[in-house]
Each structure stands twice: as structure tokens, then as C-alpha cells.
Amino acid sequence: MRKIVLLIGLILLLSLSVSCNNESESVTSNKDESKDDYFILENGDLQINIENQTRVLEINALPDSQIIKDEKERILILTDPTVQYKHGILGDDIEARSVTIIELSDHPEVISKFSVPADWVSESILPIWHDWDEDGQREVLLTLSNDKSGAKLSLYDEEGNVLAESDPIGLGYRWRHALDIAEFGDDGQKLLVEVQTPHIGGIVNFYSWHKDNGVLKKEATLSGYSTHDIGSRDMGMFTLIKDEQNEQVLLILPNQSKTELAALRLVEGKINEEWHIPIGGRLSGNLKLVDINGVKSIRATLDKNQEVLLKLTE
Numbered sequence: 001m002r003k004i005v006l007l008i009g010l011i012l013l014l015s016l017s018v019s020c021n022n023e024s025e026s027v028t029s030n031k032d033e034s035k036d037d038y039f040i041l042e043n044g045d046l047q048i049n050i051e052n053q054t055r056v057l058e059i060n061a062l063p064d065s066q067i068i069k070d071e072k073e074r075i076l077i078l079t080d081p082t083v084q085y086k087h088g089i090l091g092d093d094i095e096a097r098s099v100t101i102i103e104l105s106d107h108p109e110v111i112s113k114f115s116v117p118a119d120w121v122s123e124s125i126l127p128i129w130h131d132w133d134e135d136g137q138r139e140v141l142l143t144l145s146n147d148k149s150g151a152k153l154s155l156y157d158e159e160g161n162v163l164a165e166s167d168p169i170g171l172g173y174r175w176r177h178a179l180d181i182a183e184f185g186d187d188g189q190k191l192l193v194e195v196q197t198p199h200i201g202g203i204v205n206f207y208s209w210h211k212d213n214g215v216l217k218k219e220a221t222l223s224g225y226s227t228h229d230i231g232s233r234d235m236g237m238f239t240l241i242k243d244e245q246n247e248q249v250l251l252i253l254p255n256q257s258k259t260e261l262a263a264l265r266l267v268e269g270k271i272n273e274e275w276h277i278p279i280g281g282r283l284s285g286n287l288k289l290v291d292i293n294g295v296k297s298i299r300a301t302l303d304k305n306q307e308v309l310l311k312l313t314e
Contacts, residue, residue: 062096066126095121114160120144147172166216188247202226222271236286258283
């Protein structure tokens with residue numbers, strides 16, 4: 001199997017007057033009168049602007065929920081905020097207790113809403129909404145937390161039925177950052193990747209979904225990485241690169257101190273670090289994979305006020 005070796009070909013520093021904004025592809029854009037848009041109002045309602053018409057849905061949205069849109073013109077939002085779990089990892093003590101899916105049309109409407117168990121909260125602002133088993137129906141992956149068991153990963157269908165779960169950490173006030181579902185396996189198998197306790201140890205875990213017993217099975221693990229700062233709402237401090245040769249995806253993420261970027265690959269059930277390289281400062285924002293004149297590059301923010309462009313070459 002040919003390995004892709006990625007080297008830093010160029011580092012370009014640009015001074016910024018303010019910190020970079022989130023660039024997550026799943027987040028809705030700012031208001032724009034020239035196209036359809038939607039955003040959460042201060043009271044938790046969802047305002048939808050479609051062809052110069054305004055609709056408002058009373059959904060009781062989590063104030064800082066990031067809105068995900070799928071290919072079927074539907075959006076998913078975390079809803080029913082609660083302060084029952086005061087951890088504050090994502091900037092405040094407000095977390096969600098439910099998930100709402102809305103169909104965008106001439107008459108937008110809620111088509112599904114489900115709640116998590118009463119003693120748990122969804123400790124995230126950006127769930128994963130992905131067709132893991134490629135059956136044409138998306139699943140919803142949530143990080144559920146409470147003060148006794150800590151955090152666990154729970155996979156739901158769109159009607160709120162639990163399909164599979166991981167074991168909880170076993171200790172309250174310990175968070176896990178669910179990153180993505182992609183073809184991380186040696187043979188292109190789709191796996192879930194997370195960073196458990198990214199602020200204290202940073203353990204990367206890959207999971208497979210076992211439908212027969214409803215289990216998210218840990219396939220490989222490696223410590224020493226981090227994808228989040230305490231109190232930050234940035235959920236994209238990582239990126240994925242597709243190895244077209246063997247249809248495998250590489251995970252790019254910072255080390256625990258966030259002074260280097262590393263590329264991780266699964267090889268025969270173990271996580272290999274393909275490369276790591278200093279980035280000239282401390283990463284302080286989302287990573288973004290971009291194309292610069294046909295060359296894959298990573299855009300990042302260092303020390304809160306410098307933008308870094310990392311050109312990748314094979």
C-alpha cells in the first residue's frame with residue numbers, strides 16, 4: 001500500500017485584527033437577502049427566510065447550536081436547553097436535552113424531535129449527522145453526559161431510537177469530542193473517531209458500529225492529542241484528508257500542547273502517526289482544508305491573531 005507523505009511546503013503568516021471566525025461547512029451562513037437562510041433567535045425560535053418570505057418555528061433551540069443541513073433540504077438543531085449539568089466546557093452551563101429535524105420547503109415544519117434520557121444532556125453544539133451504514137437514512141451521533149458516569153457516545157436513528165452506545169468514561173465532568181465518521185479503516189471501512197478528554201490527556205479512539213448488539217466497539221486508541229480549548233465554541237480543530245490510492249482517510253489534528261499538527265492513519269488495527277510538524281505557535285482555532293491553486297492546504301489560526309496557511313505536498 002502506497003503511503004502519502006505530507007510535508008509542509010509553505011507557512012504564510014498574516015496579521016489579523018480579530019480572531020478568525022468559525023469556518024465549519026455545516027454551520028449556516030450569516031443573514032443574506034439574496035438567498036434562503038435560517039438562524040436561531042434570542043428566544044430560541046428558528047427564523048427561516050425563503051424567497052422573501054419569513055417563517056418562524058417555535059423549537060426552543062439551544063442558543064449556540066450549530067445548524068447542520070443535509071442534501072435533502074433538511075436541517076438539524078439541538079433543542080430544549082437545560083442547566084442540569086454544570087460543566088461549562090463549551091463556554092456556558094447550558095446544554096441540550098433534545099434534537100429537532102426540520103424540513104425546509106414552502107412551509108417549513110418539524111418532521112422529527114426526540115429527547116435524550118432524563119438524567120443525561122447532549123454535551124455538544126455540533127452533533128454528527130451521517131449515513132454511517134449507507135442505507136439512505138442518516139444517523140445522529142450525540143455526546144451524552146451526566147455528573148455520575150461522565151460522557152458516552154450514543155447513536156440514534158432520526159426517530160430517536162438508540163442504535164448503539166459506547167461505554168461511558170465512568171467519572172463525571174469528563175468530556176469527549178466526537179469528531180466525524182469517515183473511511184478510516186484499512187479497507188475503507190467507515191469508523192467513528194473521537195478525542196476523549198481532549199483537555200487532560202487527549203485520547204484518540206476509533207469505533208466500529210456493531211448492529212447485532214447495539215455497541216460502538218473501540219478498534220484502536222492513541223493518546224497525546226487535543227482538539228478543543230476549554231470554554232471555546234470551536235468544534236473543528238481537526239481536518240480529514242482522503243488518500244485516493246487506498247480510499248482511506250487520514251486524521252489531521254494538533255498534539256496535546258497544540259504546537260504541532262500530526263497525521264494519523266489506521267494500519268492493521270493500530271494508529272500510526274504518519275508525520276508531525278511544528279506550526280510556529282499555538283493553535284487557537286478551527287482547521288480548514290482548502291485548495292490553493294490546485295494544492296491542498298490547511299488554514300489555521302495561531303495565538304488568536306495570526307492566520308497560518310500550510311501547503312501540503314506528497
